[in-house]
Amino acid sequence: MRYRQLTTGSLALGVILLIDVLRVWLPGIITIFGQAASTPAELMGAFALGWFVLAAAAPALVRRVGARPVTVTAAVLLAAARLALTATPGGRAQLWLATAGLLAGLVWLVGVAGGIDRPVPGLALGLAVNAALHALLDTYDLAWRSDWTAWLLSAVAVGAFLLATAVRGTPPGPGGARSWLLAGPVLLLAGMVALAPALAQTAMSYLVADDGVASSPLFGLAPVPVAVAGFLLAALAGPPRRPWGRALGPVAVLAGAVLFALDNGDLLLAAIPLTAIGLGACLALTDAASAVGPARADAASAVDPSRADAVGGSATAAGVGVGEAGRVDALRAAARRGYALAAGMLVFVLAAVAYYSAYDLGYPNGAVPVVVAGLVAAVAFTSRPVVGPPAGRRSAGSLAPLPTTAVVTALAMLAPVFADKVGVSTNRNGPPKEITVVAYNIRMGFGLDGRFDLPALTNTIERQRPDVVLLSEVDRGWLLNGGHDTLDLLADRLDMPYVFGAAADAVWGDAVLSRWPIEDERTLRLPAVGAPTGAQALAVTVNFSGGVRCAVVSTHLQPPPGGGPVVQARAVVDFAIEYAAGRPLVVGGDLNTEPGDEAFGKFTEVGLVDALAAGRPLATSPADDPRQEIDHVFVSPGLTPRGPVAPPGTASDHLPVAVTLTLPPR
Missing domain, CATH: 3.60.10.10 (Endonuclease/exonuclease/phosphatase)
Known part of the structure; x- marks a missing residue:
């Protein structure tokens, strides 16, 4: 397997584990840190924001220590926290374990950003697989289960992640900052709308309700494979070449966010695929802009072997030195990606706090997802495309769009097939007393x-x-x-x-x-x-x-x-x-x-x-x-x-x- 495939797989597995931790950490702010609505919303928001601000210092740590040791250490801590969450009995231990896992995951992402200039395939794959698994588990995640199956599957995911992390990736080029900047906003919109199985199921219950009564429809999760397929294909197949085609993704993500913000259950079914396809297309636009020509790629990749870890890669020609200017340029590019990732994750937490705090503080919040979608659209649409595939650097990170989409979509399609259907019990002997x-x-x-x-x-x-x-x-x-x-x-x-x-x-x-x-x-x-x-x-x-x-x-x-x-x-x-x-x-x-x-x-x-x-x-x-x-x-x-x-x-x-x-x- 090629290094770029392993790099993409490692990033995807890490994203899956980080989202698992987030699904434990976010509720903990309300149910453990906050107590029965007696904790001020401002204090809970400050608690959430503080850890993301702390993680924003990670690029400086990477520059001082090197991306490789930071990435590996943070990956081990993330994996350990994820496994421990399956065993914790709850309470403060759960909150602090999840917090440690979150911080480790954010630092790991910053380290990875320093060494990967083409993150879109890994990010897209991780988000899509996580959504498919979340649907397959009927939105009741492994972290909340304590049976042997949950332990086995969690251990397999953690083990695969650590093995993939142990493999060094190929040297990065100078681009990728825009793609990493969108990681946080895309994570938010995917979790709230585009790749949210619970929202899809709720949307279907509005659609099939007979006289207002929903009976857990057999295909309540049917929108999930559609959203996953649309998102992955749009992200991996690359952007349209025609100028008007470049606007389709930004327009779709904005339209989906607006439909979601209208707070009408009947509109959710349209909001989900629009947002999913729009997010994938916007990621593809930034991925195309990350491509560099072969000459620039070669120059950027020729990193001094003695400082290879500082940008997360290794020299392609061991023992061949390069000029100081090339090394400094590579360090700067790695720092830009790290700070872009940190900024994007700050957008994630600020928007999440702003949206959900409204239910405690009482202000309108419908504009929040629309503003985030606008940011995604603006960053994507203003990305400058590269005409033609660059030599030796495949846009999809060695992932074939159609086969990858087919496999992940097939996984998502198992969810509606295995969904339970609730029946209606009646008393055949007449009304009860x-x-x-x-x-x-x-x-x-x-x-x-x-x-x-x-x-x-x-x-x-x-x-x-x-x-x-x-x-x-x-x-x-x-x-x-x-x-x-x-x-x-x-x-x-x-x-x-x-x-x-x-x-x-x-x-x-x-x-x-x-x-x-x-x-x-x-x-x-x-x-x-x-x-x-x-x-x-x-x-x-x-x-x-x-x-x-x-x-x-x-x-x-x-x-x-x-x-x-x-x-x-x-x-x-x-x-x-x-x-x-x-x-x-x-x-x-x-x-x-x-x-x-x-x-x-x-x-x-x-x-x-x-x-x-x-x-x-x-x-x-x-x-x-x-x-x-x-x-x-x-x-x-x-x-x-x-x-x-x-x-x-x-x-x-x-x-x-x-x-x-x-x-x-x-």
Whole structure:
């Protein structure tokens, strides 16, 4: 295998491991460093930014010590941290291991940038394979699993990465700074939109939902192979030669980002392939601009053997000296690439903090992905192309575009083939006499220890043998939370179809799951009244057969600063009463109000019954030392509650509440 193939493979494997670490580190900022929304968003943002600023000093370290020792040392630390994350039980140890892995990964990338002037094939391959694997694992990554399969596959990836890193690459040319500058912005847009399997699955659920009900469609992940194929082909096949063709990639990535920013679930399916193809095409434009002619390549490659490591390569003619000017030029080119990579990763973290902090601080954030896409488009479009392939330096880094794309796309196509399909359970003997309702704030699927622990979450719910589940804080693809579709993952494990109500944006909100058919979905966006995170009320009708139907409303009230959610509570009550139209009614969720509060009274003053009254006090937050009674279930007088409980557990920062309801006779 050629050196350039090994270099490309090493870069791709390192990118895969770094993204794995990011999917653990980013949620840790919220769930471990931040505590139950009590940590200021500014402090969490400063914590995130600080490590990327620290990594920005790595080019100076590379210039002083040499790229080779820095790259190898950082690669070993990245690999060790990635393996350790599979074993860590969560908590502070997990946060600091992930932080160490992140910092090592950033320093490793800087070192690699010093020695690679054509990074596009490796970057593109790493991003595409990671997306395919993330989809194949149903967005539940190996780092969160502890079975022997997870250990084996993680060890294989780490071992292959270290072996590839041990091989010295060929000497770099003077270009590549633009490609490395785009690494961070492309990583952000790929993780948020273009190569995000959870977002693709969510987009499909909007598309196939029948009357608002999604049942984990068999081909929910079908957009992933399309996005992966479009991205890889655009990145590896090279840019169009015609001037107008060069504008297609920048226009596509901008259009995709705009569609994503419009915050409409029905537009996500178009945003994904547009952004994917646009990103690939923009990378191809910078890759073509990195090419140098044979004469310049030879001059740049003739590095003094005594300082070969300073630019990450080795002299092609050992013992043949070069002039001081050539050595200085090579060092400068390596430094430019390193600083460009560091700058691009700063764009990544600044944009990520700016986008997700908006849900705590309350400012519009739709412009953030559009601005990042604009940066990618501008850097790519202003790259000067080289006419014709340079002698001896293949644009794709010795990767054949069509075979490589076919293999990775085939891997991605396994995801929809193996996807689970949830069925609808019904009672053939007629309507039940009793049903059990569970209301649970699941904190995006992360427990108090900061681990994304689906088995614990599933067991907590299943122990109550629920018929209807009302979920709050449901995440369906935020990069900040690791890019999981928590709702679909839970629906698969509980074998319960779901209806989703978007609140903060198209992929974050509330849900209703039911073992019985659901119909007539409606949503109401609640007034913000100063609370930055969006709130909504989701109403559905559960059909228990035999003419027995029950209206169910799931909501998560957001109190304004210094007050209670009185305005939102009144809006939910009016909406629920009108929707039920005299039928039995259940209203529940994380209501952020306690018995005796004014907002609590808005539910009881219209005749709704506190279904948990017999179990009071029934504190649910925080889960490890519950003191607040803020999760509730209210029912209409025709429903008789019994046995209310708040079962202990730490699968979230809240406890669930469960109650059995006797249905009225027909």
